[in-house]
Amino acid sequence: MEFKDYYQTLGVEPTAGEAEIKSAYRRLARKYHPDVSKEADAEDRFKAVNEAYEALRDPEKRAAYDQLRARGYRPGQEYQPQDFGGRPGQGFDFEEVFGSTGGGGAGFSDFFENLFGQRARGGGPGFGGQAPRGETRARLSVPLRAVYEGSTIRVTVNGRQLDVRVPKGIRPGQAIRLAGQGSGGGNLLLEVEYAADPQFEVDGSNVIHVLQVTPWQAALGATVSVPTLGGPVELKVPAGSEAGRKLRLRGRGLPGAQPGDQIVELEITAPRPETEAQRKAYEKLAKAFASQA
Numbered sequence: 001m002e003f004k005d006y007y008q009t010l011g012v013e014p015t016a017g018e019a020e021i022k023s024a025y026r027r028l029a030r031k032y033h034p035d036v037s038k039e040a041d042a043e044d045r046f047k048a049v050n051e052a053y054e055a056l057r058d059p060e061k062r063a064a065y066d067q068l069r070a071r072g073y074r075p076g077q078e079y080q081p082q083d084f085g086g087r088p089g090q091g092f093d094f095e096e097v098f099g100s101t102g103g104g105g106a107g108f109s110d111f112f113e114n115l116f117g118q119r120a121r122g123g124g125p126g127f128g129g130q131a132p133r134g135e136t137r138a139r140l141s142v143p144l145r146a147v148y149e150g151s152t153i154r155v156t157v158n159g160r161q162l163d164v165r166v167p168k169g170i171r172p173g174q175a176i177r178l179a180g181q182g183s184g185g186g187n188l189l190l191e192v193e194y195a196a197d198p199q200f201e202v203d204g205s206n207v208i209h210v211l212q213v214t215p216w217q218a219a220l221g222a223t224v225s226v227p228t229l230g231g232p233v234e235l236k237v238p239a240g241s242e243a244g245r246k247l248r249l250r251g252r253g254l255p256g257a258q259p260g261d262q263i264v265e266l267e268i269t270a271p272r273p274e275t276e277a278q279r280k281a282y283e284k285l286a287k288a289f290a291s292q293a
Helices: 006-010 018-032 042-056 059-069 110-116 144-149 215-220 276-288
Strands: 095-098 136-142 152-157 160-165 175-178 188-194 201-203 206-213 222-226 233-237 246-249 262-268
Touching: 006 018, 006 042, 018 042, 042 059, 042 110, 059 110, 136 144, 136 152, 160 175, 206 222, 215 222, 215 262, 233 246
Parallel strands: 095 136, 136 188, 206 262
Antiparallel strands: 152 160, 175 188, 201 206, 222 233, 246 262
16 A cells, blocks of 8 residues: 655645644645535545545544654555554554445545554454453544434444444544444444534534635625535625624534534635736725725
8 A cells, every 4th residue: 555645635744733734624625625626636635635634633643643654654655554663553542433424434545544443453352452242442433414413324343334323413522332343242332523524613512614705795795605514504794894703603503402503704715816807806906905005
């Protein structure tokens, strides 16, 4: 299998901080999202960006990846699993399990699954290190839409595909128990974490979405379509809005006894002029606002 340079995929330096990595991910995920991008390879690029962020957003995974990268591997170079330092199974408390609402897995590469999934399987009884017929533990990375809908996702554990129903509104750290699906016929305990999402971040029961608007939409006001976990809705952007302004869609966050809201944060972006008329329009705009410069 080929080594993947996740820093190169996100366009950041290996010294990049958490905020820079998150910003790069959000920008590229929006650019290559299959529902938005018209580029022929958008879906593959989107998957690559999502995989890179999944590897680098977690300090434990990033440390393991950096340890491997420090050995001189470069993009496209052949990677042999036995070349990785340390004992098999060392470094993670239990296996990572990635689910998909679309069936057939989460779409991560063999390199990713080997580095972050297989290592936990290498030593000890069961991939969670538990005794036979004991309770096997794993982390389940759940898409936000599955949490919102309470839908069923398909996961692969030790080569077996399982359909797991995600309780609606389940929170990170809570667990799903599957009787008889663990090592040696014991129970499988899946501790939930939220998978990275290109459109939404989570803050308690609220979800945050960064919405790009044009300068004239912000200045003059506009009604725009906004994605939510339950589908797109129309949102009125008030005239005179500034970058960073937050608008609230009540009840559009994660479900629960008290459903959360969706917070829409405005990000003002100016389209690149592609015609002479558009360039002249920018020149006219610059002159009109020259006194405020």
